[in-house]
Amino acid sequence: METLGPEAWQAVRLSLKVAFWATLAAMPLGIAVAYLLARVRFPGRGLLNGLVHLPLILPPVVTGYLLLLGFGRQGPIGAALHELFGITLAFRWTGAALAAGIMAFPLLVRAIRLAIEAVDPKLEEAAATLGASRMRVFATVTLPLILPGVIAGAILAFAKAMGEFGATITFVSNIPGETQTIPSAIYAFLQVPGGEGAAMTLVVISLAIAMAALFLSEWLARRVAARVAGR
Amino acid sequence: METLGPEAWQAVRLSLKVAFWATLAAMPLGIAVAYLLARVRFPGRGLLNGLVHLPLILPPVVTGYLLLLGFGRQGPIGAALHELFGITLAFRWTGAALAAGIMAFPLLVRAIRLAIEAVDPKLEEAAATLGASRMRVFATVTLPLILPGVIAGAILAFAKAMGEFGATITFVSNIPGETQTIPSAIYAFLQVPGGEGAAMTLVVISLAIAMAALFLSEWLARRVAARVAGR
Amino acid sequence: AEITVFAAASTRDVLAEAAEIYSESSGDEIRIAPAGSSVLARQIAQGAPADVFVSANPEWMDWLEERDAVDPETRAALFGNRLVLIAHGAGAAGSAELAPGVDIASRLGPEDRLAVALTDAVPAGIYARAALESLGEWEALAPRLAEADNVRAALALVALGEAPLGIVYATDAAAEMRVRVAGTFPEDSHPPIRYVGAVTTAAAEPEAAAAFLRWLGGPQAPDIIARHGFAPLPE
Amino acid sequence: MTLSVDVRKRQGAFQLDVAFEAPDGVTALFGRSGSGKTSLVNAVAGLAAPDNGRVAVQGETLFDARAGHSVPVHARRIGYVFQEARLFPHLDVRRNLLYGRRARGLSGEGALDHVAELLGIAPLLARRPGALSGGEAQRVAIGRALLSEPRLLLMDEPLAALDAPRKNEILPYLERLRAETGLPILYVSHNLSEVARLATHIVVLEEGRVLKSGSAEALLSDPSLVHVMGLREAGAVLTAEVAGHEADGLTELRISGGRLYLPRIDAAEGARLRVRILAQDVIVATERPENISALNVLPATVRAIRRGEGPGVIAQLQVGEDAILARITQRSAETLALSEGTACFAVMKSVAVSPTDVSQGLRREA
Amino acid sequence: MTLSVDVRKRQGAFQLDVAFEAPDGVTALFGRSGSGKTSLVNAVAGLAAPDNGRVAVQGETLFDARAGHSVPVHARRIGYVFQEARLFPHLDVRRNLLYGRRARGLSGEGALDHVAELLGIAPLLARRPGALSGGEAQRVAIGRALLSEPRLLLMDEPLAALDAPRKNEILPYLERLRAETGLPILYVSHNLSEVARLATHIVVLEEGRVLKSGSAEALLSDPSLVHVMGLREAGAVLTAEVAGHEADGLTELRISGGRLYLPRIDAAEGARLRVRILAQDVIVATERPENISALNVLPATVRAIRRGEGPGVIAQLQVGEDAILARITQRSAETLALSEGTACFAVMKSVAVSPTDVSQGLRREA
Numbered sequence A, B: 001m002e003t004l005g006p007e008a009w010q011a012v013r014l015s016l017k018v019a020f021w022a023t024l025a026a027m028p029l030g031i032a033v034a035y036l037l038a039r040v041r042f043p044g045r046g047l048l049n050g051l052v053h054l055p056l057i058l059p060p061v062v063t064g065y066l067l068l069l070g071f072g073r074q075g076p077i078g079a080a081l082h083e084l085f086g087i088t089l090a091f092r093w094t095g096a097a098l099a100a101g102i103m104a105f106p107l108l109v110r111a112i113r114l115a116i117e118a119v120d121p122k123l124e125e126a127a128a129t130l131g132a133s134r135m136r137v138f139a140t141v142t143l144p145l146i147l148p149g150v151i152a153g154a155i156l157a158f159a160k161a162m163g164e165f166g167a168t169i170t171f172v173s174n175i176p177g178e179t180q181t182i183p184s185a186i187y188a189f190l191q192v193p194g195g196e197g198a199a200m201t202l203v204v205i206s207l208a209i210a211m212a213a214l215f216l217s218e219w220l221a222r223r224v225a226a227r228v229a230g231r
Numbered sequence C: 001a002e003i004t005v006f007a008a009a010s011t012r013d014v015l016a017e018a019a020e021i022y023s024e025s026s027g028d029e030i031r032i033a034p035a036g037s038s039v040l041a042r043q044i045a046q047g048a049p050a051d052v053f054v055s056a057n058p059e060w061m062d063w064l065e066e067r068d069a070v071d072p073e074t075r076a077a078l079f080g081n082r083l084v085l086i087a088h089g090a091g092a093a094g095s096a097e098l099a100p101g102v103d104i105a106s107r108l109g110p111e112d113r114l115a116v117a118l119t120d121a122v123p124a125g126i127y128a129r130a131a132l133e134s135l136g137e138w139e140a141l142a143p144r145l146a147e148a149d150n151v152r153a154a155l156a157l158v159a160l161g162e163a164p165l166g167i168v169y170a171t172d173a174a175a176e177m178r179v180r181v182a183g184t185f186p187e188d189s190h191p192p193i194r195y196v197g198a199v200t201t202a203a204a205e206p207e208a209a210a211a212f213l214r215w216l217g218g219p220q221a222p223d224i225i226a227r228h229g230f231a232p233l234p235e
Numbered sequence D, E: 001m002t003l004s005v006d007v008r009k010r011q012g013a014f015q016l017d018v019a020f021e022a023p024d025g026v027t028a029l030f031g032r033s034g035s036g037k038t039s040l041v042n043a044v045a046g047l048a049a050p051d052n053g054r055v056a057v058q059g060e061t062l063f064d065a066r067a068g069h070s071v072p073v074h075a076r077r078i079g080y081v082f083q084e085a086r087l088f089p090h091l092d093v094r095r096n097l098l099y100g101r102r103a104r105g106l107s108g109e110g111a112l113d114h115v116a117e118l119l120g121i122a123p124l125l126a127r128r129p130g131a132l133s134g135g136e137a138q139r140v141a142i143g144r145a146l147l148s149e150p151r152l153l154l155m156d157e158p159l160a161a162l163d164a165p166r167k168n169e170i171l172p173y174l175e176r177l178r179a180e181t182g183l184p185i186l187y188v189s190h191n192l193s194e195v196a197r198l199a200t201h202i203v204v205l206e207e208g209r210v211l212k213s214g215s216a217e218a219l220l221s222d223p224s225l226v227h228v229m230g231l232r233e234a235g236a237v238l239t240a241e242v243a244g245h246e247a248d249g250l251t252e253l254r255i256s257g258g259r260l261y262l263p264r265i266d267a268a269e270g271a272r273l274r275v276r277i278l279a280q281d282v283i284v285a286t287e288r289p290e291n292i293s294a295l296n297v298l299p300a301t302v303r304a305i306r307r308g309e310g311p312g313v314i315a316q317l318q319v320g321e322d323a324i325l326a327r328i329t330q331r332s333a334e335t336l337a338l339s340e341g342t343a344c345f346a347v348m349k350s351v352a353v354s355p356t357d358v359s360q361g362l363r364r365e366a
């Protein structure tokens, strides 16, 4: 393995940052959407479900392209965000986080949704008879019970976000220090003669991080599951 | 939207074929691995879990490259398959199916695994006291109960397989009628100025297919879940 | 000043080395953002913070010009490349020019394929197709291609022996030990391979950017360009 | 009326069609397995919306199909002890118990200690539900519902999983609850002695309909309900007044037809209460038996002799203004030549009318 | 010995340490909530491995910690009716019932119809478990276990969810099962009259240990177990022989101390059976009462008077070679001047000793 230049290390740090924020930001929305899909019947439920899954289904490049069209500086949403809140996503690490978050979103939602569906509604009923409103039931019964699922989903989303490439490079390009994540750096190394060594080193690093995350997820989820199962 | 040439339609048909077989072939293994991960404690469990998740975490190009190394004509597995069974994967639609299957595998395993973990072990115990061996318990109790999860996972895997691009093109390249799937065709269209129209038409087609699959999955899973829940 | 260069991925190293040298003399910071030309062009059209665009083919530059996203005044061809036929395995480079009637198909086994980049999408593939057509080989080879999504992937197919033959840039062939050049396509068998650069209309410091581009076309650059295997352009 | 129910609901082939009014106190829902008890209780709790009808508690309409009105479950303030415990697996026993108090913003510890003590779950407070036995879990579930301070308590066979001594420990608490707080309870049970002990009012369900509804006294003495209640449970319920407590631990009760001596009852002199006398515990004698351990010998007149299947008959005896049932053999009836109008004595042991069948704190007609 | 158990297992703060041998027939596991009954039954079924010890059924060792031997659950051929029904939700009732037969390769329909009829679940065969009431589900679970043709049946409070008439319908079937097939049963129950009716052998657990183990007769008559069984359930079990059936529907039984008349019992003349007489159903008289509906009046001698708490005493009476317990008031004991050696009469109604407490088909000592 080759030793890596400062740019590569920058990519590692950036990837961690991007994946972390992407996951964190996706979580509340992910939980809300998963709850809607699992427990509420409403028109457009199928559509919402489809929408959530889009990033999984579309080639990532297409997702990136659509993001560029929508959230780019010229894009309607991108322009509005900039106008109203001074938020720029295009070609910033925040945009990379958006892309990574959107790509990881379906995984997050699925994991949480399955966890919610596994919660016995009888327990929620019992909580309601004890005076807990729907919100309270969710916070005090459903949420603690799905925690293993949420953790597993979050760490999976994190791993996915770490590995996301196509949508990210298409949306926010490959600017060192700003949007060049590990996969983008790998791509860049692979595109030039003699870059394979550095690319492999990065692959190994990202593998190590992802594996560590997965082990952590298993371990956490098992601990939480034991607690939650009342053992 | 532009009208599509015969090559594009060929890509649509091929994508369906590739995704179908990828999903079908991944299913038994996916169920087995999910069962192992969910219900059996063994050394190397964490490693197996990590391995299964690799395709989700690695940039797809890297996965494709690794496939090429392993399953290519010169690769040890590819060569052995060719020698022993006359199976060639390289540059064949079967290889595309392999790539798609491997990329979709983690989704399949996760869905099934969560479903298995949601099955009440008390029911499996009850089956054992009635004389059912572990295998029989699995076939007659666990499997029927996880069916909604399996269906949801399978259709998700199918959708993912339909959208897979990076690993596929890297492994089996882009041979019209053999390995040129919808995403490859979209990618090609996007590479040239003015190709967006044709690309978008294909995007819409693949969206339609994926959405149909998702709706089907929801519907099936709900029906099966109702049956399985004993209602 | 800080200059961001959106560069066709294959030019990252050559531009990075050039930039390092240029920075020392000029004091400007140069950042290279490497990606596919098509991706970069679209991003620039969407207002990407690029000061300079270096494209692997002129079409995407034309496309940006039409959209007033680059300054035509600053557009310049930077360097060229050659298209070569490569074969799996190490060995001496046969640099012989390929001529009509070379019958590449006959060098492929019945199951074998010729690795190229996408022939109707990626520059290297488009050039390869043109070259094969002008040599009269296209008919025979069209069904025997393995088209990769970029030229480096085509190179990898040959390097791993998955395809015995491939068509790539000379720059790629030179650095890969597991392939040898089996012949070079005549310059006139395909449109000239030109990497072109221009300053974007959105550039924060168009002057500094233009200066860098001019420097690339100037007398110090050819050494660096040649060292990376690209073909310096005649004045 | 505390609870007014009038609901119709179809479930597969089963049709629930029930209307009744329940006064304050404990209303027992009695009926065979599958008669619709749980379905009905769910409708009251708001867990299943009836197709049609109306549910009101203490004058407040909780559900009205015609008005499209339905108070959400959590706002009904109806406690529910389910047929299965349904404890929250992620919370320890203490926090399970306090769940309802927290949800309703009630302060906790004092009430918790009290209830935990009474239900014998104080040593379990730090445990997780997964480490409880079946009966322990059910006691926690009862405590949890009580602690949420509902205005109506639904209990779906809450004691079925408990052993007899534990049952006998909890029952007095439920009685006291009824007496002290006046908390109205809708109580599902198969166990007639539980029902007799707790219920002031009984609703008998059969195949989704109300077969009979009325005061516990009337229904428990109703020979026409013997097929639902079981022969062994046939009997009569009398209203009695505490006449005094005696030194040897017996309590003297006054009934319309005389005096009854029972093991000490924890009620003040003058208190009115209900006594259940099972038909099979009553011996009929045509002359006053002497030198016998049975302390309760009341003059009676045979009102009717009903023959059932088998060798037994039910003799309905008039004792003062009350009717008592006696289950005796046909042979005895013939030997004693019992027929309508025969003067006789009803003989009952004190302990046969044990506290289990004494209902305390009877409220004057609601 | 049919079942030989000697297991130790720690669960949190709870220590199970139980050894007993159970003969053929029905062995009742009796004990308060949390005493370790379910834990023990699980160890026998193989669902939880003991830390230590040995389990053998009909001479075959199923578990032996020292030898590291453990037969897998499915190969033990031990049926298990769980405290909760645990029906397979994805199978209809019919296929739930046949599950064990299919797993063991037994043919089905005849046996199925028979069992479904007996348990009253024939109309439910096409239903899904989700559409069953609590009691219906439990009946299906019983049928499912029976149909798997186990060599030992574990039942963990199988009837707790059933109403009295249904219980009384199922109990005879369990009795017949015991009599006809000799299927040994380990039966967990809180309900002493169930236990009395079914069990040939009783194991009393207290805090994870065997408090007492022995024949049902001995244990049900044991005054020292009153605190576990509850005062109301104290009584005696006698062995009797059918002397004859009379025209008016009564059956005459011969016991060591005389004759008993009971409502008709379905047993041949000469058959031996067991009769349980509750202490609270026995009246003591010092002269033979006349003109009284109680048909059973047996000469007796007071063996002992035990005072408990409260106003009651337990009089142990010698009736022939048997001991009978009578629960009477202290006042009566004094009035009648009962003391050791007093000659007296035990008076019992026929119906008080109803079929529920008659155990049929008693096997000669196993």
Ligand SMILES: Nc1ncnc2c1ncn2[C@@H]1O[C@H](COP(=O)(O)OP(=O)(O)OP(=O)(O)O)[C@@H](O)[C@H]1O
Binding pocket: D011, D012, D013, D014, D031, D032, D033, D034, D035, D036, D037, D038, D039, D040, E130, E131, E132, E133, E134, E135, E136, E161
């Ligand atoms: N979801 C359902 N679909 C169809 N039928 C149902 C459903 N739930 C219950 N039933 C039927 O409705 C009837 C009443 O059920 P319910 O649970 O109210 O009975 P229950 O009186 O509580 O019985 P138990 O004493 O056994 O608990 C039963 O016949 C049952 O089979």
Ligand SMILES: Nc1ncnc2c1ncn2[C@@H]1O[C@H](COP(=O)(O)OP(=O)(O)OP(=O)(O)O)[C@@H](O)[C@H]1O
Binding pocket: D130, D131, D132, D133, D134, D135, D136, D161, E011, E012, E013, E014, E031, E032, E033, E034, E035, E036, E037, E038, E039, E040
């Ligand atoms: N997993 C566990 N961890 C710790 N303690 C446990 C666990 N499971 C059961 N116990 C404890 O073991 C004891 C015996 O439980 P078990 O379920 O065997 O009781 P039981 O006699 O069946 O009671 P019940 O009649 O209430 O069903 C109880 O005190 C219970 O709290």
Ligand code: MOO
Binding pocket: A191, C008, C009, C010, C011, C035, C036, C037, C038, C056, C122, C123, C124, C150, C151
């Ligand atoms: O230089 Mo390219 O556009 O990656 O083939």
Ligand SMILES: [Mg+2]
Binding pocket: D037, D038, D039, D083, D156, E133, E134, E135
């Ligand atoms: Mg019920």
Ligand SMILES: [Mg+2]
Binding pocket: D133, D134, D135, E037, E038, E039, E083, E156
């Ligand atoms: Mg138990």
